[in-house]
Amino acid sequence: MTNYEVKLQQFAGPLGKLLELIEAKQLEITAISLAEVTGDFLRYVKSLQTTAPSIIADFLVVAAKLVLIKSKVLLPMLELSKEEEEEILDLESRLKIYREFKAASEHIKQLWGKNWRSLSRPFLYSLGEHFFFYPPEHLKLSDLTRAINDLAVTLKALLPEEQKVRIAVVTIEQKMEELLNRFKEAGRQSFQSMSGQKTRTEVIVLFLAILHLLKDRVIQVEQGSQFSDIMIDKGAPPATAISNQ
């Protein structure tokens, strides 16, 4: 394990972070409360972007689902496909399962810290260190070479896997960048009209982009009443800005 990998071990996963945010607000696991912590979660993901790019992919998957949930809560008129509805439910139930296992890991943590431990004897301990030469009858030189070659193949196969993750991350980041640029050029826009014909992924990335730009004060947004359409302006002074709660 490299130091780099060891560092990654210190991060709670996306579900852990999400649960932490929900529990900090003493909320139940529902779509409404997921929407409520979306902003906090995105802020956390953003802080990861600069520090631990290789674990961000897992966080972005969850972030995308959260944004979908938040979109639905803010814009009830947003039609979701059956698949999307299921995804929302899936995140909820996974979070519940995760919470259960959190309790299991408390048990393990306690036992681990207890100094309560069984010890065993090494293999054929009574032989001590006095060994003889007992080669396996059929052991050949080619067996050793085959074993090391198989190992080499496995080790090489492991390398590209790590690279793939990084490429995937870059792709998502690039997409966001593109959308951000389009925003900078356009004037006042309606979220509904922008998201109307888009695929689910595009809507999510769009929303993600809006939240980011809002936070960076590149844009201003305005929503007349709850659940009404969101209007987006470039650089104008704040009217009724939605905080990314």
Place this chain on the structure above:
Amino acid sequence: MDSSKNLSAKIEALLFIYGEPLSLQKIAKTLEVSEEAVAEALQALETTLTGEDRGLFLVHDQEKVQLTTKPDFGALLETIMKEELRENLTPAALETLSIVAYAGPMTRAEIDYIRGVNSSFSLRNLSIRGLVERYPDPKRGNVYLYNPSFDLLKFLGVAKVEDLPEFERFHQLIEKLRHPEEKSVEETSKEANAPGTQ
């Protein structure tokens, strides 16, 4: 003379010599008795070992058994034998280890699903430390199954995974996950009221 008591004695001697976990099958073969007789004698041995004047303990999984010291003496023996100090578990390692302990054998994909994150580094780390064991899934080539190791059971001071706190509850939770069609009534009704469901 080859009474069941004598078989318990032989098994104790065999496990003492071997040191490592030994399968019931191999014990039966070595001692030239049936596996049923071995299982019965092991049960008797386990009962005797609970005696206050006994310092030994049996750790076992479905197929293997190992003779160890009683967990009560862990701190004492650790100091005397200058055992390597146990390293702390990182949050990721603890999370992964708990899932494997309560729900193994499991594939990495299943562990990833519960954790919502790629677990290959954690599993590799735990595997290097000898806390989880992996073996190829007999049903699928190229897929590994992860199980708690004997070293983990010994570290935690339990005789078997079933002795972990609330084992039954977590085990059933996993079974339900694997067969989601048999959802409980309670869960179904809760989901029916969830927003966004039509």
Place this chain on the structure above:
Amino acid sequence: MDSSKNLSAKIEALLFIYGEPLSLQKIAKTLEVSEEAVAEALQALETTLTGEDRGLFLVHDQEKVQLTTKPDFGALLETIMKEELRENLTPAALETLSIVAYAGPMTRAEIDYIRGVNSSFSLRNLSIRGLVERYPDPKRGNVYLYNPSFDLLKFLGVAKVEDLPEFERFHQLIEKLRHPEEKSVEETSKEANAPGTQ
């Protein structure tokens, strides 16, 4: 709770783990009791061990005592040895042996890292069969280095490790993976300020 029964149990556990003969004096000091108490508890232990269902035995002279198997079971060790040694190497043992052969001398930790699994059992197995040799690392106390044994090379018909097929290629590959911590310095410094790091 520190009854005489409990002392017998502690002594049994201690002798089990220690393996070698241990003096009464040392036992007394380790367990922080008087030598008389130890002698008494040993007597009790010896009596229990005469039970028909017990496979262990106390061997002692005037001052030292050791836990072993009952003399009746003396042949067991030989039986197991023969069975173990007749068997071919497991894939795990063969993999470990090939790493030691192509890249030794190596520490257990390095072998574990390359294999991604714990290698203690495989290394002990290979040592017992005389296929690998270990010696203390002159640079670090308490750490062993593993090498292929001279007997193994002779058995395989090579004069030195460099004569193994494709030695250079595989040797280089393992060397490259050997000191992973040095390679990731740059990446690590980037991680240093990561949030959520404890």
